[in-house]
Amino acid sequence: xxxxxxxxxxxxxxxxxxxxxxxxxxxxxxxxxxxxxxxxxxxxxxxxxxxxxxxxxxxxxxxxxxxxxxxxxxxxxxxxxxxxxxxxxxxxxxxxxxxxxxxxxxxxxxxxxxxxxxxxxxxxxxxxxxxxxxxxxxxxxxxxxxxxxxxxxxxxxxxxxxxxxxxxxxxxxxxxxxxxxxxxxxxxxxxxxxxxxxxxxxxxxxxxxxxxxxxxxxxxxxxxxxxxxxxxxxxxxxxxxxxxxxxxxxxxxxxxxxxxxxxxxxxxxxxxxxxxxxxxxxxxxxxxxxxxxxxxxxxxxxxxxxxxxxxxxxxxxxxxxxxxxxxxx
Amino acid sequence: xxxxxxxxxxxxxxxxxxxxxxxxxxxxxxxxxxxxxxxxxxxxxxxxxxxxxxxxxxxxxxxxxxxxxxxxxxxxxxxxxxxxxxxxxxxxxxxxxxxxxxxxxxxxxxxxxxxxxxxxxxxxxxxxxxxxxxxxxxxxxxxxxxxxxxxxxxxxxxxxxxxxxxxxxxxxxxxxxxxxxxxxxxxxxxxxxxxxxxxxxxxxxxxxxxxxxxxxxxxxxxxxxxxxxxxxxxxxxxxxxxxxxxxxxxx
Numbered sequence: 001x002x003x004x005x006x007x008x009x010x011x012x013x014x015x016x017x018x019x020x021x022x023x024x025x026x027x028x029x030x031x032x033x034x035x036x037x038x039x040x041x042x043x044x045x046x047x048x049x050x051x052x053x054x055x056x057x058x059x060x061x062x063x064x065x066x067x068x069x070x071x072x073x074x075x076x077x078x079x080x081x082x083x084x085x086x087x088x089x090x091x092x093x094x095x096x097x098x099x100x101x102x103x104x105x106x107x108x109x110x111x112x113x114x115x116x117x118x119x120x121x122x123x124x125x126x127x128x129x130x131x132x133x134x135x136x137x138x139x140x141x142x143x144x145x146x147x148x149x150x151x152x153x154x155x156x157x158x159x160x161x162x163x164x165x166x167x168x169x170x171x172x173x174x175x176x177x178x179x180x181x182x183x184x185x186x187x188x189x190x191x192x193x194x195x196x197x198x199x200x201x202x203x204x205x206x207x208x209x210x211x212x213x214x215x216x217x218x219x220x221x222x223x224x225x226x227x228x229x230x231x232x233x234x235x236x237x238x239x240x241x242x243x244x245x246x247x248x249x250x251x252x253x254x255x256x257x258x259x260x261x262x263x264x265x266x267x268x269x270x271x272x273x274x275x276x277x278x279x280x281x282x283x284x285x286x287x288x289x290x291x292x293x294x295x296x297x298x299x300x301x302x303x304x305x306x307x308x309x310x311x312x313x314x315x316x317x318x319x320x321x322x323x324x325x326x327x328x329x
Numbered sequence: 330x331x332x333x334x335x336x337x338x339x340x341x342x343x344x345x346x347x348x349x350x351x352x353x354x355x356x357x358x359x360x361x362x363x364x365x366x367x368x369x370x371x372x373x374x375x376x377x378x379x380x381x382x383x384x385x386x387x388x389x390x391x392x393x394x395x396x397x398x399x400x401x402x403x404x405x406x407x408x409x410x411x412x413x414x415x416x417x418x419x420x421x422x423x424x425x426x427x428x429x430x431x432x433x434x435x436x437x438x439x440x441x442x443x444x445x446x447x448x449x450x451x452x453x454x455x456x457x458x459x460x461x462x463x464x465x466x467x468x469x470x471x472x473x474x475x476x477x478x479x480x481x482x483x484x485x486x487x488x489x490x491x492x493x494x495x496x497x498x499x500x501x502x503x504x505x506x507x508x509x510x511x512x513x514x515x516x517x518x519x520x521x522x523x524x525x526x527x528x529x530x531x532x533x534x535x536x537x538x539x540x541x542x543x544x545x546x547x548x549x550x551x552x553x554x555x556x557x558x559x560x561x562x563x564x565x566x567x568x569x570x571x572x573x574x575x576x577x578x579x580x
Contacts, residue, residue: 216406225396
C-alpha cells in the first residue's frame with residue numbers, strides 16, 4: 001500500500017471514530033439533537049453536554065492517541081528496538097509523580113489545572129535530569145539507562161506517597177487517576193495540551209530522515225551527516241512534551257505507544273520516517289476506539305481507559321511476539 | 330587532487346595510544362588497501378579520519394561540517410547494522426541522505442543497485458537476506474552516496490569469491506574515474522591484485538606505504554604478520570599466496 005493511501009485511510013478512520021466519540025455517550029441523545037447542539041444551536045443543556053463534555057473528550061482522545069503513537073514510533077526508531085515504548089525515558093513516571101503529589105497536597109482540588117500542571121512540572125524535571133545524566137554526546141545506551149533509573153525513582157516516590165498517605169480518599173483518588181481516563185475533562189485541558197502537542201509533534205516529525213539514517217547504526221548515520229547529539233535532544237524534548245502532556249491530562253494509558261508502531265510497521269515498509277505520521281494517526285484511532293468502548297461496555301461503571309488498553313493491548317502484544325517467533329526473528 | 334589529508338592523527342584510549350601520529354594523503358585515482366593484523370588500528374584510523382572518533386592531530390575530512398563531509402566521503406562501517414526490514418532499494422536510497430531530495434537520487438540508486446547486481450533482491454526486506462547479500466546491499470548504499478572518496482571497513486569480509494572480485498573491481502573502477510577508495514582488507518591476495526597502493530599498519534603506526542609489490546615484501550610480512558608468502562607477477566596479473574606462520578609461539 002502506498003504511503004499516501006495508508007495515511008488517507010487512517011485519517012478517514014480517525015475522523016469516523018472522532019464522530020463516533022462525539023455522538024456516543026451516557027446522555028442517550030440522538031444525532032438530530034447532538035449535531036446542531038455541537039454548534040450551539042437548540043437546547044442549551046444539550047449544547048453544554050456536547051460542547052463542554054463530549055467535544056473536549058473526543059479532541060483529547062485524538063491528542064492522547066496521536067501523542068502516544070508518535071512518541072512510540074520515534075523512540076523505537078531512535079533506539080532501533082521494537083520493544084521500546086514512550087515511557088522508557090522516565091517522563092510518564094515523573095509526570096505521574098507530579099500528579100500524585102498534586103492530589104496528595106490538595107493542589108489538584110484547589111485549582112482547576114493544578115493536577116496537569118504539577119504533572120507537567122514532573123515531566124520537565126525528568127527531562128532536565130535525563131539530559132544531565134545521559135551527557136551531551138550522542139549514544140542511545142546512556143539514555144536508556146538514565147530513563148530506567150528515573151522511572152524507578154519516580155515509581156518509588158509515588159509508592160512512598162501512597163504508603164504514607166494519611167488520607168484514604170486521596171490514596172483512592174491517586175490509584176484511580178493512575179489507571180488513565182479521559183472522562184470529565186474540559187476544553188481547558190485541550191488548550192493546555194495543544195502547545196505541548198504542537199511542539200512535540202513538530203520536533204518528532206522533523207526527526208524522520210535522521211531516524212531512517214540511524215537504521216544503519218550510529219557510525220554510518222553520522223558519516224551521512226546526521227548529528228546524533230542534536231537528534232537525541234530533539235527526540236528527548238519531543239517525546240517528553242507529548243508523553244508529559246498526555247500523562248498530565250489522561251493519566252497512564254499503556255500499550256498504545258508500544259503496539260501501534262508494531263501494527264503499522266509492515267504497512268509502511270519498515271521505514272522509520274514513514275512510520276511517524278502513520279503511527280500518530282493509528283494511535284489516535286486506537287485511543288478513540290478504546291474510549292468509545294469504555295463508555296459502551298460499562299456505561300454506569302466508569303471503566304478506566306488505561307485498564308482497557310492494557311487489557312486488550314497485552315494479549316495482542318503476546319500474539320505479535322508469537323507471530324514473529326514463527327518468522328525466526 | 331587530495332581527497333583526504335591526515336597530519337599527526339592520534340587516538341588515545343585509556344591513556345594508551347591506539348593510533349600514533351598518522352600522516353597520510355589520499356588523492357584521486359587511488360584504490361588504497363589498508364592492511365594489518367587485528368588490533369593494528371585500521372578501524373580506528375578510518376573512524377578518526379571521518380571525525381567519528383575523538384582524536385588529536387588533523388584530518389581534512391573531520392574538520393568539515395557534518396553535511397559537507399557526507400558529500401565528500403561515504404563510509405561503510407565494520408558492524409553491518411540493519412535495524413529494520415527495509416526493502417533493499419530503500420536501504421540503498423539511504424545513501425542519498427546527505428544530498429537532500431534531488432532528481433539525481435533515483436539514477437544514483439539505480440547505478441548502485443546495478444553495480445552490485447542487486448536487481449533480483451531489490452524488493453526483498455534487507456534483514457531477510459544472507460550476510461553476504463546484506464554486505465552487498467550496504468556497499469551499494471555507500472556507492473549511492475556518490476562521493477569523491479569511499480571509506481570502507483572490511484567491505485569484502487564474508488562475501489563469496491565472485492562477489493569479492495566484483496566488489497574489488499567496482500572499487501578499482503571508481504578509482505579509474507579519478508575518485509578514490511580507502512578500504513581495510515584482510516585478504517592480502519585480493520589487495521595485491523586490485524589495489525593501486527597498500528598501507529600496512531602495525532601497533533597504531535604506518536609500517537609501510539607504497540605499491541603492492543613494495544609493501545608485500547618478505548621483511549614486512551615477517552615483521553608485521555609473522556608469515557611467509559609467495560608473491561609473483563604472472564601473465565594473469567600479480568598473485569599473492571600466504572604460506573606459513575613464522576613465530577612458533579602461535580598455535
